[in-house]
Amino acid sequence: MSARPGPQDLPGDLGLRPMVSAFLRYGVLLAALVILIGLVLSFIQVGFKTFVSMPRIRVPEVNTDLTSLRAVFRELLPPVPEAVMDAGVLLLIATPVLTVGAATIMFAVEKDWMYVAISGFVFAVLILGFVLGGRGALGGS
């Protein structure tokens, strides 16, 4: 096979990008796996028919009371299917935030201080948003 031109021909200044990329891939896979486990658990609990029509029956009437990290984690043992799904969704929500954090570290390793400041600022705003917006979420019952 002749050498096909590809991404390997790019200049070697990838830095930590492959690491950030791999980190993201495993984070997303983990989140998807947890959500899938939640779905399988609820499938086992309620059976196929209820499972397939579930949103129609339950969602409009019943609000979720899993609105805080504490509530979600409390219901994980023994596993309540909805809490497992929520844990997966929370993992997913955390991935972009962690990516910005990882990028900040990447820029620091590259000694790119201007971008350490810029992405550090974005990371701080994100964390602040979580703390302020999710104050109820973090301090929940």
Add this chain to the structure above:
Amino acid sequence: MFFWIFLFSVGAGIGGAILGLGGGVIIVPALTLLLNLPIRFAIGASIVAVIATSSGTASAYIRDQLTNLRIGIALEVMTTMGALSGAVIAGHVSPRWLYIIFGLLLAYSALALLGRLKIELPGEVPYDPLASRLRFSGVYYDQALRQRVPYIATGVAPAGVMMYAAGIFSGLLGIGSGLFKVLAMDIAMRLPMKVSTSTSNFMVGVTAAASAGVYFSRGDIHPVVAAPVALGVLLGAWIGARVMGQLRNTTIRKLFIPVLAIVAVSMIYRGLTVR
């Protein structure tokens, strides 16, 4: 029902991954109009969908150097400040005019993009000292053209203003920031279309994550709706990211314009009919 949510989500994931949108444009109408779910769960699910599209594609796009992390993160500062301003002025401006202004801006952009329909790569762009100071440049390997494409941004200041506006609009209306981000990078900064959409993909996830905490603590993110949406969108985004690399920049632009036009018309319509 369950199956349909999943299926719509796969579609939203593919579309979002290719066009650099969150996919809320597809998710919200599908869940509310076709499946009769309450709007708050639909919006909560769309926040999850946006993050899923972003995270589902980010790994591939960062590895292939399509996403320009510098540009994305630096512009995210403007979007974040815009979103904060939006939160401050919320309640002081009428949604009617917001919808109409937003719709007209998008309609105008659709026309502007028509003139750029044939442009595959930006080529030489005017020198922008701000772009060179911020090192808004890069190189990626184009799988469709089978060549390395180096690029450098221009028009950073107008793009920054557009990003700020995108933040205000998405802070007030909860929508449309992906469209605006792609437009700012394509029209003002004149980046290759693929770089624009994949960098926008990265950015919309960060923007959505900033507000996700609020939605979650309000109980708008319902696990039974969000779980199939998340899985479907992740699958769709994974497929979309693989398709996108093979597409030509002009093809992506051709797919982008009709979406832009439809959203523009529906925004103006909503502005005219909202009470």
